[in-house]
Amino acid sequence: MMNDIQSYPHALEQVCRQLGAANGTLHRVEGEHLILVHAIEIPPSVEAKIRTIPKGKGMAGHAWATGEPVQTCNLISDPSTIIQPDARQVPSAAAIAVPVCDA
Numbered sequence: 001m002m003n004d005i006q007s008y009p010h011a012l013e014q015v016c017r018q019l020g021a022a023n024g025t026l027h028r029v030e031g032e033h034l035i036l037v038h039a040i041e042i043p044p045s046v047e048a049k050i051r052t053i054p055k056g057k058g059m060a061g062h063a064w065a066t067g068e069p070v071q072t073c074n075l076i077s078d079p080s081t082i083i084q085p086d087a088r089q090v091p092s093a094a095a096i097a098v099p100v101c102d103a
Helices: 005-019 044-049 058-066 085-089
Strands: 024-030 033-040 052-054 070-072 095-097
Touching: 005 024, 005 033, 024 058, 033 058, 044 085, 052 058, 058 070, 058 095
Parallel strands: none
Antiparallel strands: 024 033, 033 052, 070 095
């Protein structure tokens, strides 16, 4: 499905459109980090912080580490320590991080 890095932006845009999402990110695994390959409507200050995510850190890193989706109904006010302070700058209410474990 996404073996060609050129297809990543299109894939993320399609998923966001189908889900009615205003913004989104797509990372790929490189070693022990997630590397940002495409972002839609993510504030530049947040995008700079999520270019490289260690396994287990934040929603995406936690989803990758556990193999389970991580979700919140309110990104800004959710008290969970999984959500990093900079993520709360994204202008979204709900958020979900889903690990994709196969091409």
